[in-house]
Amino acid sequence: MSPEIKPDFLISPEGLRVDGRRPDELRPIELKVGVLKQADGSASIRQGKTYILAAVYGPRELHPRHLTLNDRAYLRVEYRMATFSVPDRKRPAPSRREKEISMVIANALKPALFLEEYPKAVVDVFIQVIQADGGTRCAAINAASLALADAGIPMKSLVPAVAVGKADGQLLVDLGDEEDKYGQGDVPMAILPQTGEITLLQQDGFFTREELIEAMQMGINSCKYLHELQKDALKRVYVRNPEDGEDDFDDDLEADLGESEIMEDE
Amino acid sequence: MAVYFQKREVVVPGQLLAEGRYRSSFGTYDEGGKIYSSLMGLAELRGNTVKVVALEGAYIPKEGDLVIGVITLVAGNNWKVDIGGPYGASLHANNALRRPYSDDISEYMDMGDVISAEVSAFDRQSGPFLSMKGRGLEVLEGGMVLEVSPAKIPRIIGRRGSMINMINDHLRIDTVIGQNGRIWIKSPDVKRLRLAIKAFKMIEDQAHTSNLTDRINRMLAEEVAKLGGSDSSEEPSAEVETVDEEEPIEDETVIEPEPEIIEAPEPEAEAESEAEIVEEAPVEEESEPEASTDEDDKPETEEVNE
Numbered sequence: 001m002s003p004e005i006k007p008d009f010l011i012s013p014e015g016l017r018v019d020g021r022r023p024d025e026l027r028p029i030e031l032k033v034g035v036l037k038q039a040d041g042s043a044s045i046r047q048g049k050t051y052i053l054a055a056v057y058g059p060r061e062l063h064p065r066h067l068t069l070n071d072r073a074y075l076r077v078e079y080r081m082a083t084f085s086v087p088d089r090k091r092p093a094p095s096r097r098e099k100e101i102s103m104v105i106a107n108a109l110k111p112a113l114f115l116e117e118y119p120k121a122v123v124d125v126f127i128q129v130i131q132a133d134g135g136t137r138c139a140a141i142n143a144a145s146l147a148l149a150d151a152g153i154p155m156k157s158l159v160p161a162v163a164v165g166k167a168d169g170q171l172l173v174d175l176g177d178e179e180d181k182y183g184q185g186d187v188p189m190a191i192l193p194q195t196g197e198i199t200l201l202q203q204d205g206f207f208t209r210e211e212l213i214e215a216m217q218m219g220i221n222s223c224k225y226l227h228e229l230q231k232d233a234l235k236r237v238y239v240r241n242p243e244d245g246e247d248d249f250d251d252d253l254e255a256d257l258g259e260s261e262i263m264e265d266e
Numbered sequence: 267m268a269v270y271f272q273k274r275e276v277v278v279p280g281q282l283l284a285e286g287r288y289r290s291s292f293g294t295y296d297e298g299g300k301i302y303s304s305l306m307g308l309a310e311l312r313g314n315t316v317k318v319v320a321l322e323g324a325y326i327p328k329e330g331d332l333v334i335g336v337i338t339l340v341a342g343n344n345w346k347v348d349i350g351g352p353y354g355a356s357l358h359a360n361n362a363l364r365r366p367y368s369d370d371i372s373e374y375m376d377m378g379d380v381i382s383a384e385v386s387a388f389d390r391q392s393g394p395f396l397s398m399k400g401r402g403l404e405v406l407e408g409g410m411v412l413e414v415s416p417a418k419i420p421r422i423i424g425r426r427g428s429m430i431n432m433i434n435d436h437l438r439i440d441t442v443i444g445q446n447g448r449i450w451i452k453s454p455d456v457k458r459l460r461l462a463i464k465a466f467k468m469i470e471d472q473a474h475t476s477n478l479t480d481r482i483n484r485m486l487a488e489e490v491a492k493l494g495g496s497d498s499s500e501e502p503s504a505e506v507e508t509v510d511e512e513e514p515i516e517d518e519t520v521i522e523p524e525p526e527i528i529e530a531p532e533p534e535a536e537a538e539s540e541a542e543i544v545e546e547a548p549v550e551e552e553s554e555p556e557a558s559t560d561e562d563d564k565p566e567t568e569e570v571n572e
Contacts, residue, residue: 041322059324059352071390073352114295114304118326119390121352149279152323152417154304156295157280194280194302234278234306238321238474 006182010167017167018178019048026162026174026222031142031233033150041151043233045143048176049133054143055126056151062122073118077106079140081129101137102127108141108161108190108200114154123153134177135163141190141200142226149234158234160226161190161200164215166207171215173222187212189219193227196220269316271309276474277318278306284316293318308474321474325351325416325446327394331385332403334411334444335396340372347381347396350416350446355394357383362398380406380450382442406442409452412463414470416447421473422466429479433465436486461489 007018016022027048036042039055059073067074079102083090105127115123125147127140141161148155165175167183180186185205191198198216207215269284271277281303283294290296293305294316303309307318327333327349335347335355345357359371362383367374375381382404386397398404414422423430423443434441439462440452449466453459465482472478 040324061352061354118324118352149306150322152305152307152320154293154295155279156302156304158278192280194297231278231281235276238276238306 010179011170023172033146033233033237041147043143043146045139047139050139051131052139052143053128054147056147058123059118059121068120071119072115073121073123075106075110075123077102077125079127085129085132105141111199112155112159134175134180138163138188157192157194158230159190160223162219162222163188164219173218187215191223274308277303277309289315291315291317320417323417327385327388329385331445333446334382334448334450337377337379353393355396357396406450409450412449414447418470418473419445422469436490437462457493
């Protein structure tokens with residue numbers, strides 16, 4: 001792999017991004033539920049080039065015992081990146097970053113779950129990044145929340161998440177890898193769509209107050225769209241609709257510019 | 267006052283189900299007078315109670331459940347029993363044996379033994395306790411245990427035991443069904459055992475579809491006819507097969523299992539909670555045998571608005 005070169009511009013003169021998206025456009029997203037047989041619940045997400053698997057086990061007996069919570073189940077999230085998920089081989093030992101993201105994901109999912117129904121037990125969520133191309137923590141939350149629903153863990157709602165960022169002074173939804181690296185900021189966020197509660201909000205880079213408020217609004221709108229995709233993906237496991245030709249690909253934003261027809265053939 | 271789902275609709279967590287004077291029950295939660303689903307499952311309205319029947323999920327013990335457990339440990343006067351799911355159960359000798367009993371209770375039941383038992387107590391503080399005082403609660407010998415998803419058990423039993431009785435009648439097998447997703451099967455020959463497993467797996471896969479009893483019935487009728495011709499349905503015990511794991515090992519403490527009696531408590535318990543789900547559409551009987559599930563559902567969906 002050739003060393004990456006900083007693109008000349010992140011926003012083209014026409015106002016489009018490096019991959020041709022508009023500022024408020026998500027990458028094509030493909031969600032699948034029940035992809036792993038062994039797990040109690042599982043899901044995969046493909047968001048642009050990012051590809052993530054999430055597996056849920058439990059509720060089950062918690063080991064080691066000292067972690068036991070007497071009033072609710074313990075939510076154990078493990079986010080890991082495959083060694084081959086990035087161009088420079090990622091060292092396999094768990095990194096600080098992975099541990100932090102695991103915690104952040106657990107905190108983003110916890111408010112949605114009724115963990116008090118399973119005191120002393122544990123719900124394990126394993127997230128494996130197969131291919132990383134920006135936005136992995138948000139994609140991981142999307143997949144993990146689907147996997148939890150697939151495992152039959154009671155929850156208030158699914159949790160959609162998206163990153164909003166800034167590049168060349170322009171606010172962008174769902175940052176790709178280059179925009180993340182060379183842009184001026186990144187705000188990953190996750191919400192509970194019913195109530196609009198925000199369960200994850202981080203920021204790096206500089207944003208003015210107005211920019212941050214606008215970024216959050218853009219994020220919330222994108223999350224609501226993602227939530228629809230999540231619900232569709234979940235229902236598709238049980239409700240098969242023969243009329244639906246495009247069974248595998250569920251990004252039908254009109255901004256697709258006819259791409260959906262091409263995808264149908266796959 | 268409105269209900270926002272159709273009968274037996276697949277709902278997802280967070281979906282608004284009803285508003286107004288409705289009562290929230292299993293699989294739902296109430297927030298500001300609105301009832302939302304907390305699970306992926308099939309929504310049901312019974313009277314003014316809204317519930318969601320789960321399609322997946324670990325086994326959470328409930329008092330009165332019949333479970334099939336495996337003894338994992340003999341500890342003093344207790345047996346520790348694995349009943350699946352997050353909680354390990356314990357069974358005290360007083361609840362299993364007639365006094366006086368020997369100090370070494372492993373004489374009666376030892377590690378690895380498979381038992382049918384009833385959950386006598388379970389709450390958030392103390393783990394589930396089992397009891398084996400009751401008809402049909404005993405050590406299960408000479409069969410096999412099949413594991414299915416606990417959420418699918420109501421469907422396997424069927425409305426008032428219709429499904430399981432039908433399977434037992436077809437195959438002439440003995441079964442005990444535990445609410446914890448374990449099915450003990452004792453069959454006179456391997457072929458029928460395989461058929462039973464096929465039928466249970468089929469129910470597990472298609473638990474969310476309607477007219478399942480009919481389809482299983484047809485499948486079994488065909489397969490049974492194929493396998494033994496006339497004699498299999500008439501005289502199953504006469505058939506001699508090479509059976510190794512079916513050898514029943516008689517024990518003086520063990521009476522022959524009587525599945526009908528064992529299942530007797532189920533239908534009542536289920537009728538109350540599962541009746542609607544399990545109910546088959548009586549309207550369209552044999553008209554479309556292999557009709558897809560979507561078509562099956564349409565005639566009986568109705569929007570309830572009040």
